[in-house]
Structure formats: C-alpha cells, structure tokens
Amino acid sequence: MTTPTKYDAIIIGSGQGGTPLARALAEAKYKTALIEREHIGGCCVNDGCTPTKTMIASGRVAYLTRRGVRARKRDIVREFRTGNEKRLKEAGVDVLMGEASFVDGKTMVVVDGEGRERVVRGEKIIINTGCRPAGAVLDGVEKIAKERVLDSTSIMELGCVPGHLVVVGGGYIGVEFGQLFRRLGAKVTVVHRGRQLLPREDGELVDMLCGISREDGIEVLLETTPVRVSGVLDGGFDVSVSTRQGEGVVKGATHILFATGRVPNTERLNAAAAGVTLDNRGYVVTDEFLRTSVSSIYAIGDVKGPPSFTHISYDDFRVLRSSLLESKGSSSRLSITDRIVPYVVYTDPQFGHVGLHEHEARKKYPNKKILTAQMPMSYVARALETDESHGAMKAVVDGETGSILGFSCLGAEGGELMSVVQTAMIGNLPYQKLQDAVFAHPTFAESLNNLWGFLK
Template identity: 60%
Template structure:
C-alpha cells in the first residue's frame, strides 16, 4: 500500500528542506525523502564544514605571520613557521564535526516542528507519481505524490587514473573524505585547479602540508579573467604552493612514501612523489539511482535534469532544484530555486498577481574562499563583450594595495576589477580578489540589483577607513 502525499521532496538540501517546511506550514501533507543526512551537501560536506576548516587554516596562517605584526608566539630565536607538529588535526576535525552537527540539528528541528514526514532511504521513481525507497531496516516502502520535487544534489566525480585502484585507498581523497583526515598530509597532490581544488590546496598548505596542484588548463580557475587567475597563482606560489599548469596525470603507483604520480607537461613525462592525492575534477548528479526516466523526466548527457525557467521538468508536476539540474552549483542558487517554487506554487493561491518568478536573468554571485577571497558577480569582461557587442564596454582595475584598510590590516594582496556599460554607467560585472572580497562584492551586487550606475558609488560618502570605501576609488581607473 502506498502512502499518499500532496508533495514529495527528494533530498533535504538548501531547496528541499525550506520547501518542505513551507508546504507543511501551508497545511499540505508533505514528505521529504533523505538517504543520509538532513541538510544536504552544504551543511554536511560543503559550505559549513569546509569554511570551518578554512577558518582553522587562517588561524595557522596568522600564527606564522605574527612577527610581521610584532606578535611572537614563541621566543624570537625560534622559527614561527606553522608545521604539522603544531596542528592538532583531531581538534580541527572535531570542531568541524560539532558545527556540522549543530547546523544539521537545526534543519531536523525545522522539519519536525512544521509537521513534515522525514523518510530515510534511497528514492527511486516507479512512475510519474510513485516513488519507492528502502528504509534503514531494509524494507521497501512506496509513496505517491501529486507534486514531486527533486533536490538530490551531486557528488564528487570518481577518480579515473591508471593504477589508482592499487593504492592504499586512505591516500585517495575526494572533497568529502579529505575533511575526515586525522593528520596533516606530508605531501598533498591536488588534481584539478578549480574552486574546490584551490580551497583545499591552500587550506592544507596552511596547516603544514607540502602541496602541489596539477591543472590541465592554462590557468587556475578557468572561468575567471586571466589576470585574476594569474594573481591568485602568484599568491599561492609566494606562500609555498607548487602550481603545475598544462599538466595531465597519466598513471600512479604505490611507493615507499605513498605513491609516485606520473604526469605529462610540455610534451614530456614527469614524476612526483606524494603521500595523499585529492581528486577535485568535478561533480556528478545524483540521478543514477533515482531512475528519472521511469517518470518521464529527461536528463542531459551528463545526467543533469533538464528544467525550464520555472524549474519544471519534462514530466508534469515534477520539478528539479539545486545542483541536480546542473550549473551554476551554488547553495545560494539552490535557495533561490526554493524561493521561486514557493512563490509560484505555495503562495500562488493567495497571490493577487499571476506573475511567476523564474531563473531568467538572475544575477549570480559567488565566492571562492581562498585567502584572500575571490568574489565575483555578474559578467566577466569577455562575457560582457560577447553578450553586448554593440555596447561601449569599459573596465576598471585597481590593486588592493591602493585600499587603505587592506594596508592597515597587512592584507593588501589581490585586485579589484569592474566591467561597466560606458554609456549608461550600469555595472555589468565585478570581481574582487582581496581581503573579505565577498563582502565588497555584495555591496556592488546590491547596486547592480537596483540598477545603480557606478557614478553613485563613486560619489557616495562611504565610511573611512573601510574596505567598501574602495568603491569610491576604483572608477578612477576606468578605461
């Protein structure tokens, strides 16, 4: 016998949990199916734990930088470089676990208080209205829903490298397992120079590991403007990381110290010894076990669920949200997906307007939590020139060394870059590689949302000395 619901949500990520709560509070019988932990990737394996770990890495960095500020944690004749002996990884890891548990508990409480039926198990479509899942006791249960919402997320792509199966698998890491290390690696080799790769590379370098990044492309962070990516690489190399561009791993084999990785660069073969290897080469959608085809839900060649601008799939009354529908894969995008569905479905019955919200033309911000942070919103320069070939596109670039507050903090590495429509003055895009870059970027994003031209920021009275005050000055570099 199937249990019937008005709404079934598959996955408790940053769309699924608040949507389930909204439905339940609206008096609709709602179930949420979660196979592992409430809270989704963000709380359990993504934003919350990684930024907690990065905070520990920053403290280690500041300990090492103490003498630059006249602060000595040891007598001056002793080295102040942070090494593995000074890092208690068990404490670092436990702090991360405690914060994750706290956040997860908050999500569980919200679901319970709202009256959502939380069902634990792996969901599989039977047809357009029917889902089966296997509970903790191994029993197969069946549920049916008038509306079904897929928020099943994504997971790290498995490593594809000759010889990796012959390694001690404790040395082979992905973005989830690396967070459970109980000691700092001797030499961490990171395969992939994207957002995930660079964050973990810098983190473990700051905790005392030797770190090498092997990146296929010509720059770190391929989506970013070349000068921004180059500056981040310079910062990494200044801090002791090794960055190998235009390099490809070929095979790996066990060695007495861990492994030998053979890679190719500049049409020649090279080898490097390491103790741990992190594969940060992308993520894949959690749709294989879901069997969306049984419900008539179409996916692309990578397995991501296809949706229209209203998050509707190819099957009536089935919607998809968050990472499972493909990039951009950010928590705040997933949460915005929730807002769209809440407005269009939950609130539509009481709304006086028929206007539907959609994903069309939404402004997308993001932050790479390196230190300094790399924050961006809107269009990159190349994107703006391609999208608006007839517009007068101007750019402004300013080093963070021109920002008084950054100099006073002793954190002046990086730069800011703005892209504007030279005729209207509207800001089309903004990047900040700098201390608290995400906060500076967010100020610019608010201006973009309100169609505020750059001249208003240029002429605004911004408190001195703040980082945001730099938004008075960058426009003097427009060209």
C-alpha cells in the same frame, strides 16, 4: 507492492532548497514528505559550505596560532544538521530516511538502510538529490591505499595532515583545499590541465592568485595532466604527468585529492519511469519555473545543473515557493531567468565575483561600449592598515549607461566588497552612485569611491 502512503508533495533530498521548501509546504497545510538517504541538510551543511568554510577559517587561524580543525568542523556540522531536523519535525514534515526511485510519475519506492521498502505517492514531487564528487580516474590509482585517495568529502575526515598532497584539478575546490592543507603544514602540488587556475575567472586576477599560492609554497603545475600512479610504497607514491615539454614525475606523494568536478545524483532515481528528461550528463532538465518534462515534477538545486551554489539552491526554493504557494499561476511569479549570480572562492585572500566577466560581457553585448576598471588592493587604505594588500578588484561597465555588468575582487573581504557592488546591481544603480557615495572610513567599501577612476 504495498499500498502507497499519499502526500500532497514529496521532496527527494534535503538540501538548501528542499529543507525550507518542505517546511513551507507543511506549514501551508500540504501533507509533505521529505526523503533523504543520508543526512538532513544535504551537501552544503554536511559535505560542502559549512564544513569546508569552517575548516578554512580554522586553517587560517592555525596558520597563525595552530589549533584543532577537524573537531571544530564536526561540531559545527552537527549543530546545523540537528537544527534542520528539529525545524522540519516542528513544521510537521514526515522525514523518510532512505533511497527513493520512481515507479511512475506520482509513485516512488523508498528503500531504507536495512532494505525495507515503503511506497509513497505525491501529487507534486520535487527532485533535490544534488551532486557528488566525480570519481578517481587515473591509471594505477587502485594500488594506493583507499584512505590516501581523497575527494572533497573524505579529505575533511583525515586524522592527520598529509606529508605531500597532490591535488588533481585547479578549480574552486582544488585551490581552496590546496591552500588550506599547505597552511596546515602539508607539502602541496596542484596539477591542472588548463592554462590557468579557476578557468572561468579573469586571467589577470587569477595570475595574482597563482602567485599568492606559490608564495605560500604551493607547487602549481599548469597545462599538466596526470597520467598514472607509479612507485607505490607503504609511505607514498609518484604521479607521472604529461606537460607541454613532455613527461614528468611528481615524486613522494602521500595523498591524492581528485577535485575534477561533480556529477548529479540521478542514476538511481529511475527518472525514465516517471517520464522525466535528463540531459546527456545526467542533470534534470527544467524550465525557468523549475518544472521538468512532467508538469507535476520539479527539480531544484545542483541536480538541475550549473551554476552549482548553495545560494542558488536557496533561490530555487524561493522560485518554487512562489509557483506553488504564492502566485497561484500569476504571471508575476518568480523565475530563474536573468538572476544575478554571485559567488566567493574562500582562498586567502578571497576571490568574489558577481555578474559578467569582461570576456562574457563582450561576447553577450558585441555592440555595446564595454569599459573596465582595475585597481590593486595596495591602493586600498584599509588593506594597507591590516597588511592584507594582495590582489586587485575589477569592474565591467556599460560605457553608455554606466550600468555595472560585473565585478570581481581578489582581496581581503573580497566577498563582502562584491556584495556591496551586487546590491547596486540589484538596484540598477550606475557606477557613479558608488563613486559618489559616502562610505565610512576606514573600510574596504570606501575603495568603491576610487575604483571607477580607472575605467578605460
């Protein structure tokens, strides 16, 4: 083995936590290396939020006026990626392109695309390798042309709109892409084995979203499991499914999207050589300060397990920056304990959520008086003015203190409305402060004056 290049810190993966952390460490005079096997910026910039939300935004415009989608997505991704690369270099980070694996707790070997090896040694190592789409598992799927078997990454590189897209999985990825490609002109069938789309979300709001999807012309098959692919021809294939009523067939599919989850990128890390503990699904186990089972090795982002959101990865960066650069062992350093988790599903209308759902609040606080308030978006003046009155909003409240425990909104600008409520939750404001606030008129936010009148 060649003599290793020594670093104060090595970061494996350049996602939304790893990239700013590398800059922060380098700017603090740590000799820092960032190892990335594919693209600077990680999943969010290259395969996740940036390209998907760019396409979804273009898809909405295409739904109205028809315009190009894939080219715009590529331009935005290229802009974000090159910006990240430039800032890393300006900060003095050594960017090593290749696949990294542990030799021991402080030593790694990096193999580039041409098979050349480089050995590096770090006093601190941060694992930020993220996740990837789960593979396509279905009897007979190998008979379909590879370009017709899609995941959340490859679907964005299609050169044409599918004739009939079958989406396996009704989670966040499935519903976003299902609606997008329906609006681009594809026939879409969503096959979901659960009783409702978006299984974690409030059932009443999800039922509304399911209705909106069906209004768009999407066939939604619930409590349905794909069994096999059959009747494969040059132009298409059938998908046999199992339902509560028995066997059925989705006929005439041209493409199939597997949106059934993601798996951590840890199998090539050789984590055991470093003594890093993985759980039974392959995620890196960390404590509240993001330390692994090895005190000098940390993990941030999706590779440490759910919740798997870009903004959580970025908050992981802040937590680890606090530990490594700011607090110097202080008991006041940041941790991931009890952080408020928001997210948005970019359907149209959006589905925004923060905090606890009703069923989660009742389970977590069995002795509290839990109240809920639900109001349809058709009661929101701004929604009526813009002719976007589908959906509803729902809040979960501690009936004794007025504390807001959670909030969901299926509606126009649902993510922005959620963020207003999240701000109140961060400030520990009771719902009465929003009920009595003076919001500008006409805005979506002023609906937060009226929502609380539905508490029960």
